[in-house]
Amino acid sequence: xxxxxxxxxxxxxxxxKFQHYIIRLFELTPRQASIIKQEMxxxxxxxxxxxxxxxxxxxxxxxxxxxxxxxxRQLYQFxxxxxxxxxxxPDLAERIENALDNYRNDRPVLTLAGRSYDWSVKTYVMxxxxxxxxxxxxxxxxxxxxxxEAAVEQALQMIEDGADFxxxxxxxTRPGTLMNRGTFPVNGDAARVSxxxxxxxxxxxxxxxxxxxxxxxxxxxxxxSVAEKALNLGAAMINDIWGLQSPEDPERRMAKLIGETGVPxxxxxxxxxxxYAHLMREIIDSxxxxxxIAQSAGARKEQLIIDPGIGFGKSHQDNLSVLAHLDQxxxxxxxxxxxxxxxxxxxxxxxLPVEERLAGSLATVAWGISQGVNIVRVHDVKExxxxxxxCDAIRSAN
Numbered sequence: 517x518x519x520x521x522x523x524x525x526x527x528x529x530x531x532x533k534f535q536h537y538i539i540r541l542f543e544l545t546p547r548q549a550s551i552i553k554q555e556m557x558x559x560x561x562x563x564x565x566x567x568x569x570x571x572x573x574x575x576x577x578x579x580x581x582x583x584x585x586x587x588x589r590q591l592y593q594f595x596x597x598x599x600x601x602x603x604x605x606p607d608l609a610e611r612i613e614n615a616l617d618n619y620r621n622d623r624p625v626l627t628l629a630g631r632s633y634d635w636s637v638k639t640y641v642m643x644x645x646x647x648x649x650x651x652x653x654x655x656x657x658x659x660x661x662x663x664x665e666a667a668v669e670q671a672l673q674m675i676e677d678g679a680d681f682x683x684x685x686x687x688x689t690r691p692g693t694l695m696n697r698g699t700f701p702v703n704g705d706a707a708r709v710s711x712x713x714x715x716x717x718x719x720x721x722x723x724x725x726x727x728x729x730x731x732x733x734x735x736x737x738x739x740x741s742v743a744e745k746a747l748n749l750g751a752a753m754i755n756d757i758w759g760l761q762s763p764e765d766p767e768r769r770m771a772k773l774i775g776e777t778g779v780p781x782x783x784x785x786x787x788x789x790x791x792y793a794h795l796m797r798e799i800i801d802s803x804x805x806x807x808x809i810a811q812s813a814g815a816r817k818e819q820l821i822i823d824p825g826i827g828f829g830k831s832h833q834d835n836l837s838v839l840a841h842l843d844q845x846x847x848x849x850x851x852x853x854x855x856x857x858x859x860x861x862x863x864x865x866x867x868l869p870v871e872e873r874l875a876g877s878l879a880t881v882a883w884g885i886s887q888g889v890n891i892v893r894v895h896d897v898k899e900x901x902x903x904x905x906x907c908d909a910i911r912s913a914n
Contacts, residue, residue, distance in 0.1 A: 532588035561586030618849035624818035643674035678901035685736030686717035726750025740769035759783035759806035775814030787829035842887035
């Protein structure tokens with residue numbers, strides 16, 4: 517508008533008229549849906565509803581869904597009016613407003629080890645270090661008798677290549693290895709690793725890395741006891757593939773740990789098997805529960821990072837669909853981490869083995885950045901950093 521000579525006062529008036537949003541609502545009563553339809557139409561906006569709502573024929577209808585479509589101004593006017601209505605609509609209005617605000621606004625800045633990580637400035641790269649003998653990606657270091665030195669060497673190379681974070685794990689989770697059999701166990705074909713064995717592999721590496729590197733070290737574990745010991749040795753973040761909802765942690769000890777220590781946590785969506793009625797809704801609801809668990813334990817919003825869990829409890833088509841709708845995760849108001857590096861979603865799409873999945877992995881990174889992802893977790897740091905810089909440059913030029 518500035519380029520075509522619109523007056524600044526006109527720009528202020530018109531800006532929110534040029535921003536258009538579509539919002540899907542679930543589990544509404546017919547009465548709620550009918551009121552919402554009327555209020556949206558009264559503002560020149562639209563609400564797509566079942567024909568039964570339009571005809572006022574609610575026979576047999578307990579719950580329904582709808583789509584809202586309107587400009588930012590229309591939606592905020594609608595929200596203000598909805599707050600004055602009965603039938604539970606004020607609570608719904610608050611939830612719509614929070615989702616809209618979260619979607620539009622920047623994530624909270626993370627301060628860690630004296631550094632600030634502003635998610636609106638750039639996309640951050642997290643390098644993967646596997647201290648396992650059986651990593652799906654073939655890069656597990658535990659087979660090397662000098663695995664500690666090998667891990668430090670790999671970390672230093674990743675930092676030289678531009679990594680912002682390191683993620684160190686000692687238990688292979690092998691997402692999707694049994695996908696073609698229709699099952700999705702937590703650890704795929706990988707052997708279950710005890711906390712003692714995980715510590716034996718992981719802790720010496722964390723100790724050495726803490727003395728050797730200056731960037732934050734994330735510990736990839738869902739076991740609270742392992743995470744606590746790693747933090748004591750210098751790890752600065754936790755990456756929990758169960759998003760504080762591990763079946764092995766019913767007492768929520770991991771949540772208490774982040775609440776007490778104040779460290780950031782990556783909370784991934786996970787489940788033991790696929791099969792979704794509403795894929796993105798169920799993922800978002802589960803991650804919202806993870807956020808609630810964390811905050812109930814005393815964690816601050818700026819500590820929380822979410823991950824949709826590509827390859828975990830999802831079919832190949834599920835994974836592609838999650839990638840297609842990554843931007844929806846922004847309604848939760850947390851930075852989003854994407855981990856697709858060398859995974860089966862790339863291998864099955866391109867029919868390629870692990871060692872030939874770099875190009876496909878970079879494509880998912882570029883797409884993720886276009887959808888608002890804030891961190892990418894990868895094996896190939898140098899190539900990814902270059903791709904990320906290019907994507908960020910294009911995005912910032914818009």
